[in-house]
Amino acid sequence: MPDALGPALATAQEPPGGRRAPQGDRVAPPSEYALPPLPYAYDALEPHIDAQTMRIHHDKHHAGYVAGLNAALKKLAEIRSTGDYSNIQQLSRLLAFHAGGYFNHIVFWNNMAPENKGGGGRAQGALGHAIARDFGGVKKFREHFTAAATSVEGNGWGVLGYHPALRRLVVMTMMNQQDLVTTGLVPLLMCDVWEHAYYLKYQNRRADYINAWWNVVNWENVQERYDARCEARDSDGCMASARNM
Ligand SMILES: [Fe+2]
Numbered sequence: 001m002p003d004a005l006g007p008a009l010a011t012a013q014e015p016p017g018g019r020r021a022p023q024g025d026r027v028a029p030p031s032e033y034a035l036p037p038l039p040y041a042y043d044a045l046e047p048h049i050d051a052q053t054m055r056i057h058h059d060k061h062h063a064g065y066v067a068g069l070n071a072a073l074k075k076l077a078e079i080r081s082t083g084d085y086s087n088i089q090q091l092s093r094l095l096a097f098h099a100g101g102y103f104n105h106i107v108f109w110n111n112m113a114p115e116n117k118g119g120g121g122r123a124q125g126a127l128g129h130a131i132a133r134d135f136g137g138v139k140k141f142r143e144h145f146t147a148a149a150t151s152v153e154g155n156g157w158g159v160l161g162y163h164p165a166l167r168r169l170v171v172m173t174m175m176n177q178q179d180l181v182t183t184g185l186v187p188l189l190m191c192d193v194w195e196h197a198y199y200l201k202y203q204n205r206r207a208d209y210i211n212a213w214w215n216v217v218n219w220e221n222v223q224e225r226y227d228a229r230c231e232a233r234d235s236d237g238c239m240a241s242a243r244n245m
Helices: 003-013 051-082 088-110 125-135 138-150 206-216 219-236 238-243
Strands: 156-163 168-175
Touching (some): 051 088, 125 168, 138 156, 138 168
Antiparallel strands (some): 156 168
């Protein structure tokens, strides 16, 4: 085990109250995120995607999201230490935006390969069967994905994903880049803050409602959801493939 992980794992195994955290794939996050290199040369996707586009896209845009993610995490740590949450709305938005940009592009780069050197062709094996099952065939899937991605208003993404709850492949679109639901977020703990969830009792005092809600959070259920959903995803290879990117 790398020394760098020692303190973090020791903390995770001995939480307050003495209950041991389950073991598994928990790995301490890096203190700072780095821009991963492209898995091929800038001009490797020519003529379909030109080298200059790839260079700017990776070296400027993706790098900008990495810097933004690190800056947002650093600023959030600072405000936790000071207790001044006056900018929490903006920082939460920036964290989501840059985390989306960081992760989406890692998937994107690895989703591509030079033509005839891994690029092109069609899905095979279990994925091919799943596409046939869930979309009615490769041709229908391609038409569906193309139409969906083309229809995105403004900046965004087309996404093929495995939805753990539906246990099927789905095509979704994502405006901007921070809609984590479309990229496979597994919900563990959720609080409904629609007015219908609290208005009759708390009127406009949403913070009072949320403070009260903490008293009824079922943490055992949250833990069970974490263990079950992540293990299920591992069995589908989703998390394993994400770790390997
Ligand atoms: Fe991009």
